[in-house]
Amino acid sequence: MNKNIKLAKHAGFCYGVKRAVETTKKLKSENKNKEIFVLGELIHNSHVINELSNLGIHTVDELPQDKTGVCVIRSHGAAPEVFENAKDKGYEVVDLTCLDVKKVQQKAIELVKDGYLLVIVGKPEHPEVCAIRANAEIYGKNIIVAPDVDTLKSYDEEIKKHKRIGVVVQTTQRIENLKNVVDYLLPMAKELKVFNTICASTSLRQTEAKNLAQESDLMIVVGSKKSANTTHLAEILTGITQTIHIETDEELDRYNELIKNAQNIGVTAGASTPDNIINNVMKKLNNI
Ligand code: SF4
The missing domain is CATH 3.40.1010.20 (4-hydroxy-3-methylbut-2-enyl diphosphate reductase, catalytic domain)
Known part of the structure; x- marks a missing residue:
């Protein structure tokens, strides 16, 4: 049978990744004499990273001091000091942060500015989450990053000190995980504001x-x-x-x-x- x-x-490819890959390739083809540096892997795929390298596009963890050129910020976004640092070193910055990631950053900033304890549901070491945190941290330090309820439980004491809790979530998380976090936080908060920022x-x-x-x-x-x-x-x-x-x-x-x-x-x-x-x-x- x-x-x-x-x-x-x-x-x-989602639209954010497609835009990042296509724009970076186009940048190189239109600026053959310029050095193009991508801060961190543009996407998590070694085949694509090799392809970019063959086109002369460098993937780096840090921008070289002794060079100039274009610094590409990938779809995950970056901390504000990364942008400043690149400009200080004389690089032209091309920001390819996905618009959906930008939305999470904005919501996180909004919550911190409004005095909520910010809970970011996501992996603390993931570049998107690091950038969300770094952007919000400029406005306040009451921020917890937790990938799941079990981790959140270790912040129990801190959570109980806050009456107003705001939640955003890494764009690629599972909705079930967000639901579990919300269920856990609801009895602990007087006010719980949740932005479901999982991307479409x-x-x-x-x-x-x-x-x-x-x-x-x-x-x-x-x-x-x-x-x-x-x-x-x-x-x-x-x-x-x-x-x-x-x-x-x-x-x-x-x-x-x-x-x-x-x-x-x-x-x-x-x-x-x-x-x-x-x-x-x-x-x-x-x-x-
Ligand atoms: S936020 Fe969504 S659309 Fe944007 S790069 Fe990430 S997965 Fe793709």
């Missing part, structure tokens, strides 16, 4: 993938294991059906038996997964 292999419609692209991708998983006996998530939104997708789908998370088609070989035994296979991909990687996975699956 033929297998049904379905690729989710919202798989691969993430919500759509997660909802569509969940629906596809309901009708599949195997789900394949394609994308970097360093990418937050891709790992969240895999976590969500694991609770619904058998799910594997691969970075490229080569990893499919390890799952030959699983794939052969599955009748309905669904495929989705994270926001930082390029089309050619998804296409290679689909080709290989169709040949198994």
